[in-house]
């Protein structure tokens with residue numbers, strides 16, 4: 109929860125069993141209601157840009173500026189609910205799921221948490237029923253947030269907003285950010301080229317983030333790409349981000365649907381081990397760009413294919429594919445619970 113303070117300029121945030129204190133350098137507008145949860149302190153220092161942090165929290169109803177990325181094949185109800193229970197905003201990665209499955213997942217998440225969460229859709233991965241059928245379920249079920257990636261959303265955003273759903277679009281350039289803002293997006297996710305999975309643009313987050321923040325102010329902008337510890341969260345908040353959109357770090361959580369071998373490969377990978385490729389990624393058009401970690405099995409032709417590896421996939425697949433991962437992998441040393449990851453992302457000096 110965030111509670112306004114009239115004399116000292118600070119926002120206090122409680123998330124699950126954790127209590128986060130963000131020092132503010134200015135007064136701020138209206139904030140969401142208290143939840144009464146308690147716990148430990150974070151050391152993230154605020155900047156004037158924290159106005160947008162507060163605006164994003166007020167829009168989405170989460171308590172800490174940590175937004176779990178829509179991780180296709182990896183983020184199901186267990187992960188989304190655990191992140192939201194920890195005070196962040198969890199997301200269901202619904203790429204390639206049938207419309208019926210999207211509904212089941214939304215309901216399963218609601219059974220696990222009464223906290224807000226988001227649904228992520230990617231039109232080229234509309235699943236057996238297509239994107240429109242997935243979208244219809246979202247409009248019916250009305251999760252708090254819809255995040256969209258890889259498409260033209262001019263016709264989608266007004267429909268989602270009319271259903272009362274906070275709508276955000278992940279972009280990879282200033283031009284795309286301007287378009288998303290013109291189309292009415294409530295929030296934008298600036299995805300740097302450091303990011304794991306499919307990568308929309310060619311610009312590093314350090315240059316992209318401030319340019320997008322300036323171009324579409326006052327629309328809140330989340331930062332994505334290589335964020336895997338509290339130092340990185342702190343850095344993007346200081347650069348004007350409204351929050352951190354974190355993918356690879358949450359793949360290596362107990363709750364993610366990723367195969368254990370995939371998690372282990374991310375733990376073993378270092379900063380130099382990811383590459384930006386555009387040959388073939390499973391289920392996507394030839395030539396779609398992505399960031400992954402190369403398989404050690406270079407003799408195996410499957411290493412030329414990039415993909416995720418789910419618990420339900422076989423061991424061979426998990427070893428031989430190149431697997432999605434962002435440039436923050438070096439910070440990932442162990443599998444943690446989503447709650448612990450959210451807490452560590454907010455506590456500088458704690459490691460990941």
Ligand SMILES: Cc1cc2nc3c(=O)[nH]c(=O)nc-3n(C[C@H](O)[C@H](O)[C@H](O)COP(=O)(O)O)c2cc1C
Nearest residue numbers: 177178179180257303304305333334355356432434
């Ligand atoms: C395994 C994996 C799957 C992903 N799937 C999706 C997806 O379905 N939809 C989406 O919007 N982004 C997806 N992304 C990209 C994330 O939204 C985000 O941009 C990225 O994870 C941020 O970089 P990081 O992984 O270094 O934190 C995926 C990323 C990974 C690592």
